[in-house]
Amino acid sequence: MNTMHPGELLREDVVPGLGIKIAPLARMLGVSRQHLHAILREEAPVSASLALKLGKLCGNGPTLWLNLQRDHDLQKLAVEMKDELDAIPTVRVA
Amino acid sequence: MNTMHPGELLREDVVPGLGIKIAPLARMLGVSRQHLHAILREEAPVSASLALKLGKLCGNGPTLWLNLQRDHDLQKLAVEMKDELDAIPTVRVA
DNA sequence: GCATAGTGTAAATTATCGGATTACAGTTTC
DNA sequence: GAAACTGTAATCCGATAATTTACACTATGC
Numbered sequence: 001m002n003t004m005h006p007g008e009l010l011r012e013d014v015v016p017g018l019g020i021k022i023a024p025l026a027r028m029l030g031v032s033r034q035h036l037h038a039i040l041r042e043e044a045p046v047s048a049s050l051a052l053k054l055g056k057l058c059g060n061g062p063t064l065w066l067n068l069q070r071d072h073d074l075q076k077l078a079v080e081m082k083d084e085l086d087a088i089p090t091v092r093v094a
Numbered sequence: 095m096n097t098m099h100p101g102e103l104l105r106e107d108v109v110p111g112l113g114i115k116i117a118p119l120a121r122m123l124g125v126s127r128q129h130l131h132a133i134l135r136e137e138a139p140v141s142a143s144l145a146l147k148l149g150k151l152c153g154n155g156p157t158l159w160l161n162l163q164r165d166h167d168l169q170k171l172a173v174e175m176k177d178e179l180d181a182i183p184t185v186r187v188a
Numbered sequence: 189g190c191a192t193a194g195t196g197t198a199a200a201t202t203a204t205c206g207g208a209t210t211a212c213a214g215t216t217t218c
Numbered sequence: 219g220a221a222a223c224t225g226t227a228a229t230c231c232g233a234t235a236a237t238t239t240a241c242a243c244t245a246t247g248c
């Protein structure tokens with residue numbers, strides 16, 4: 001399972017690859033400059049709507065971005081919810 | 095792309111397959127009876143935390159549920175954001 | 189030199205939304 | 219016919235995605 005935050009991919013690969021500054025990129029994506037920075041710092045998540053925009057911009061569709069974000073969230077959540085999850089039995093379907 | 099709401103799968107297959115009533119199922123999942131009903135009515139989404147719980151209960155992991163929900167959300171969002179997305183160019187990476 | 193523009197971060201604020209709680213009408217069951 | 223259960227609707231609450239406002243720092247130009 002890949003646990004990289006999508007901000008890492010954005011910061012390491014996409015932004016350098018595009019050769020474009022953060023501020024204009026944020027404008028192209030219809031997002032505030034500050035918010036894009038927060039994502040690059042891996043402090044804010046890539047939402048579904050931003051994933052659609054990134055998918056359009058890169059021509060790769062939104063799935064890549066959402067999968068990264070989802071795996072990242074799931075891993076954190078699974079730890080937080082460990083006790084709660086352990087209390088749930090696995091039931092065999094009839 | 096599968097656009098079924100996870101509530102449909104839950105309602106049509108899982109609940110009948112388990113042969114269990116809604117109220118006790120909600121209790122097993124640590125969710126209110128009303129909220130589970132809302133999901134079965136396809137009015138509430140399956141969140142990441144509920145997907146983890148369902149995955150544990152069914153023994154299949156959370157991914158199935160999250161993929162269903164994500165595809166469902168994306169399809170709706172893409173329609174709502176059509177104009178905004180059309181305004182974003184697809185950029186070739188260097 | 190300094191003033192203007194741009195970059196990165198840090199609040200504070202707003203809007204949305206997942207979910208619980210409360211409440212109510214209709215069914216069953218004793 | 220009252221107690222227990224089911225399904226739905228309405229209200230409320232906490233978390234959070236995102237904007238706005240603000241501030242230090244770095245160029246870059248005149």
